[in-house]
Amino acid sequence: MIRFDNVSKRYPGGKDALQAVNLHMEAGSMAFLTGHSGAGKSTLLKLIALLERTTRGQLFLDGENLSRAPxxxxxxxxxxxGMIFQNHRLLFDRTVFDNVALPLVxxxxxxQDIGRRVRAALDKVGLLGQERAFPITLSGGEQQRVGIARAVVNKPRLLLADEPTGNLDPDLSRDIMHLFEQFNQVGVTVLIASHDLDLISRMPYPRLRLEQGRLLNGDGAAAQ
Amino acid sequence: MRLPRPVHNYFARHAQVALNSLGRLYRAPLASLMTVAVIGIALALPAGLYLLTGNLQKLGARWDGGANLSLFLQHSVDLDQARALRQRLAGWPEIDTVHLITPEQALAEFREASGFGQTLDLLDENPLPAVLAIRPDAAHASAHAAAALTERLRALPEVELAQLDLQWVKRFNAIVDMVRRGIWVLAALLGLAVLLIVGNTIRLEIQNRREEIEITKLIGATSGFIRRPFLYTGFWYGLFGALGGALVVQLAFLQLLEPVQRLVGLYQSSFSLDMLSAGEFLALLTGGASLGLLGAWIAVGRHLSAVEPQ
Structure with missing residues (x-):
């Protein structure tokens, strides 16, 4: 599903965010991406979503060479x-329904399809009754679940989450992680960047550790 | 007839975006109204002047038909001969009326009008000739027929000089033509102003909706999708601005209607003031909407690509 071949990313100004990263994630696998702040976790996710472009090396998503994508x-x-962010990135002037519907629109x-799919996604994250609510009236955990519903509403085969539990207390964090497990169980590839080691050490998924832009055990995920 | 689904979808989506943009303007009525008013005023100015000069042209065309001829007679022609000539010419079918101005009348008039009274007293004799003021018959009043008549009159032995008083009508028409050309320059400048107004408004709108643009880009919106609501916003601004402009012009001309009728009545004429025709109204709306769309297009092209999700 995802393959990094010797990928490096250097930001303008000379900072090396990633150096010669090799990584392979099979379709349907799930993994955690760990490391200190500034180790390059966000950069790695951004390269996959084409929010940043690779400086060197090749990056494949589903067989497509993203380094060359126009x-x-x-x-x-x-x-x-499907992308999930620490700060949710919801539109606060629109209802929960409209937020989740956005990728479909x-x-x-x-x-007709939009209504059906949005309700299915909201049902999955347990927010079916909140369609007409505005995100500002929801708790942090609920907002994050709206973000997850938006990420899965068009049934993507890959979920990327950048510190999805960063602002949540341990119980809510566990619920969110459990949601990701459920999506993985129906075949979605899931990659979660997190430094919540307490939480992820109790889960049976490989951990990819980034340190100063270098991936310490990239091939570990391939075994999954 | 049912459209194929992709085509139907395409139009349905456009209609929805157009309505959404309209709703957005409606939800900020004061700001929208001010932008629309500025555009309306900018469009009303050239449109109103265009209409005004159009009416002046119409008026000038009518005056073309009211040509007057002046026959300056030879000095050797005495008053009796002049009266006889007047009688003779009054019988011509091409001529409606002939009015004799004797040298004495002409001098008195000149003394009154010029203020050279003292100087004229120094003259031994009256230097002014007798003049026959001729108004051609309606059928021979066109510029061309009047010129032919002037040629014939010039050939008469008693006539020193025959002058067709079309000059001032021509000058009037030339001035109106010039002003009309000036209006196009003005219209171009004000059109540019509309582009800038819409462009700037859209730029601010893009800034205000930065977060929304970033998020939609994050989840896979094409630039076309992001551009569309702003283009429709520009379109609506231009369209409503043009409607406002047309309204201003019509109201202004309604104000003019009554005084013009009174003035025309004084001249026993039947001139009627032209308002915006359906075609001109439509042209104004099309022009306004196009300017709005173009202004939005320029702003979107310049500013939207600068908004990239982080």
Missing amino acids: KRRVPMVRRKI IAGYRH
Whole structure:
């Protein structure tokens, strides 16, 4: 599903965020990406979502060489990925329903299909009753679940989460992680960047450790 | 007839975005109204002037038909001969009326009008000739027929000089033509102003919705998808601005209607003031909407690509 071949990323100004990273994730696998702040976790996820471009090396997503993808391919690549952010990135002037529906509207789904799929996604994250609520009236954990519903509503084959539990207390964090496990169990590839070692050490998934832009055990995920 | 689904979807999506943009304007009524008013005023100015000069042209065309001829007679022609000539010419079918201005009348008039009274007293004799003021018959009043008549009159032995008083009508028309050309320059400048107004408004709108643009880009929106609502916003601004402009012009001309009727009544004429025609109204709306769309397009092209998700 994801393959990094000797990928390096250098930001303008000379900071090396990633250096010669090799990584392989099979379709349907799940893994955690760990490391200190600034180790390159976010950069690695951004490269997959084409929020940043590789400086050197090759990056494949679902067989497509993203290092060579032209600009117009970017939206199509992003539609294949469900992305979850620490700060949720919801639209606060729209209802929960409209937030979750956004990826479907963008992809041009028909009105009837949108309603059905949005309700299915909200049902999965346990927010079916909150369609008409505005995100600001929800708790942090609920907002994060709206973000997850939005990420999975168009059934992507890959979920990327950047510190999804960063602002949540341990119980809520466990619930969120459990949600990701459920998606993985139906075949979705899941990659979660987190430094919540307490939580992820109790889960049976490989951990990819980044340190100063270098991946210490990239091939560990291939075994999964 | 049912459209194929992709086509139907395409139009349905456009209609939805258009309505959403409209709703967004409606939800910020004061700001939208101010932008629309500025655009309306900018469009009303050239449109109103265009209409005004159009009416002046119409008026000038009518005056073309009211040509007057002046026959300056030879000095050797005495008053009796002049009266006889007047009688003779009054019988011509091409001529409606002939009015004799004697040298004495002409001098008195000149003394009154010029303020050279003292100087004229120094002259031994009246230097002014007798003049026959001729108004051609309606059928021979066109510029061309009047010129032919002037040629014939010039050939008469009693006539020193025959002058067709079309000059001032021509000058009037030339001035109106010039002003009309000036209006296009003005219209171009104000059109540019509309582009800038819409462009700047859209730029601010893009700034205000930065977060929304970033998020939609994050989840795979194409630039076309992101551009569309802003383009529709520009379109609506232009369209409503043009509607406002047309309203201003019509109201202004309604105000003019009554005084113009009164003035025209004084001249026993039947001139009627032209308002915006359906075609001109439509042209104004099309122009306004196009300017709005173009302004939005420029702003979107310049500013949207700068918004990239982090």
